[in-house]
Amino acid sequence: MRDIAVVLALVAIAIAISLRYRLALEKDLVVASVRAILQLTAVAIVVTFVFARPAFSAAFIGVMLAVAAYTSGRRLRGVPHAGLIAGGAIAAGAAATLTVLFGGRVLGLEPQFVIPIAGMAIGNSMATVSIAGVRVREEISDKILEVEARLALGVPARDALEPHVRRAVSVSLIPIIDTTKTVGLVTLPGAFTGMLIGGASPADAARVQLIVLFMLMGSIAIAGMTTALLVTRAFVADGERIVVPAAS
Amino acid sequence: MGSSVEPCRIDIEELDLDRGGRPVLRDVTVTFNPGIVTAIVGPSGAGKTSLLRCVNRLERPDRGRVLVDGTDARQLPPTELRRRVGMIFQTPVLFEGGVRANLSYGMNHIDDVALEQALEAASLSSSFLTRESSALSVGQAQRVCIARALVRSPQALLLDEPTSALDKDASARIEALISSLGGRGLTIVLVTHNLEQAKRVAEEAVLLAGGRVVATGSPAEIEDAWPEEAG
Numbered sequence: 001m002r003d004i005a006v007v008l009a010l011v012a013i014a015i016a017i018s019l020r021y022r023l024a025l026e027k028d029l030v031v032a033s034v035r036a037i038l039q040l041t042a043v044a045i046v047v048t049f050v051f052a053r054p055a056f057s058a059a060f061i062g063v064m065l066a067v068a069a070y071t072s073g074r075r076l077r078g079v080p081h082a083g084l085i086a087g088g089a090i091a092a093g094a095a096a097t098l099t100v101l102f103g104g105r106v107l108g109l110e111p112q113f114v115i116p117i118a119g120m121a122i123g124n125s126m127a128t129v130s131i132a133g134v135r136v137r138e139e140i141s142d143k144i145l146e147v148e149a150r151l152a153l154g155v156p157a158r159d160a161l162e163p164h165v166r167r168a169v170s171v172s173l174i175p176i177i178d179t180t181k182t183v184g185l186v187t188l189p190g191a192f193t194g195m196l197i198g199g200a201s202p203a204d205a206a207r208v209q210l211i212v213l214f215m216l217m218g219s220i221a222i223a224g225m226t227t228a229l230l231v232t233r234a235f236v237a238d239g240e241r242i243v244v245p246a247a248s
Numbered sequence: 249m250g251s252s253v254e255p256c257r258i259d260i261e262e263l264d265l266d267r268g269g270r271p272v273l274r275d276v277t278v279t280f281n282p283g284i285v286t287a288i289v290g291p292s293g294a295g296k297t298s299l300l301r302c303v304n305r306l307e308r309p310d311r312g313r314v315l316v317d318g319t320d321a322r323q324l325p326p327t328e329l330r331r332r333v334g335m336i337f338q339t340p341v342l343f344e345g346g347v348r349a350n351l352s353y354g355m356n357h358i359d360d361v362a363l364e365q366a367l368e369a370a371s372l373s374s375s376f377l378t379r380e381s382s383a384l385s386v387g388q389a390q391r392v393c394i395a396r397a398l399v400r401s402p403q404a405l406l407l408d409e410p411t412s413a414l415d416k417d418a419s420a421r422i423e424a425l426i427s428s429l430g431g432r433g434l435t436i437v438l439v440t441h442n443l444e445q446a447k448r449v450a451e452e453a454v455l456l457a458g459g460r461v462v463a464t465g466s467p468a469e470i471e472d473a474w475p476e477e478a479g
Binding site: 145146148149150151152153154155156159163237238239240241 | 304305306307308322326327328329330331334335336337339341343344353354393396397400
């Protein structure tokens with residue numbers, strides 16, 4: 001506990017700066033810190049429980065998926081079946097990840113591997129699903145004149161939307177692609193750093209970091225592209241028409 | 249532009265359209281005869297654009313039907329209907345790339361001769377084929393949009409206030425172009441809030457007000473029914 005208290009000194013410094021320059025960030029900093037402590041403590045208790053009872057792993061992953069789908073679904077408000085679209089896309093990214101990692105025996109099928117890996121895949125996919133879904137909706141809303149000009153030429157609705165969907169998906173995947181491209185050059189990533197701090201060799205740390213990076217890039221790309229496909233489908237109405245729901 | 253294409257007749261029967269629970273079109277029955285220019289005129293908010301969008305199936309009416317040469321438009325694949333009945337919007341919309349890319353957009357096999365014929369039909373020289381879209385004036389862009397529709401050899405062309413974004417000279421050129429397209433045997437439906445423009449280019453006219461057909465006839469004949477408050 002002492003080490004956490006020491007690191008909290010950094011938060012205290014940030015609060016002091018906020019007070020000194022009247023940035024009004026101190027409340028957010030305190031709330032964020034308290035929430036992080038409470039949430040991670042609660043998770044530690046639950047994970048300890050699940051590690052001792054592997055049969056609960058699936059239920060635990062189901063809860064993570066439901067919360068992620070609800071959170072992303074709210075971002076896509078106005079899109080028909082937003083929660084289902086978000087849940088489907090996040091599940092697609094996470095399922096692909098878990099199947100490859102555990103089906104390919106990269107990691108052992110044990111709760112201490114399954115739970116964190118599923119959590120990373122679901123959490124990162126959730127963020128991308130929200131961004132991709134919102135970007136697709138905004139891009140199509142902003143460019144509806146261009147889309148309808150294509151429709152009026154007899155172009156099918158999916159083809160008329162394609163340039164805009166492609167643009168939206170690329171933008172939402174830029175962060176993970178850039179992170180992967182520059183890994184080790186710009187920053188030392190979390191798993192690598194954590195393993196070095198924990199005493200692992202740099203070679204082992206690099207191996208695990210590559211597994212994590214490829215896993216994240218794969219799951220995020222699958223989730224983002226699935227989101228774009230599903231949101232686009234939700235915009236195409238019968239008769240090759242486009243119906244863009246208003247964001248509320 | 250294929251010269252062998254016959255213009256089509258468009259019949260609209262008892263069309264109703266609601267949007268957000270508000271009536272936009274009510275019991276609209278009207279015919280656009282083949283090979284002539286028909287103007288849909290009326291004040292702002294009369295439902296003129298919505299009527300065009302229903303013909304092109306960009307909107308789905310709540311009641312009634314649209315017939316193209318006697319065939320219910322719902323029986324036609326929307327992509328085919330839209331190639332047969334082209335639509336030009338109020339603001340010219342050009343896609344990324346040059347004029348050639350715009351004209352041939354979505355078409356697999358089209359030679360330069362066909363593209364040049366379409367440009368010529370839209371009163372543009374063949375030199376425009378190599379121009380960048382971003383280098384065009386609004387009036388030129390609108391004529392490229394018309395050429396882009398003509399490349400697909402439509403039987404009819406729906407024009408939604410095509411001169412509203414243009415200055416006087418560019419408007420006059422588009423009006424002359426519309427008249428010439430009518431003279432070439434295309435069915436032209438022109439939406440305009442400007443009765444004088446309808447008189448200059450259209451042979452028949454439909455006056456819409458409050459989503460209903462108020463009068464039909466020649467543009468001069470419907471002048472008496474023009475609502476005073478519309479100016």
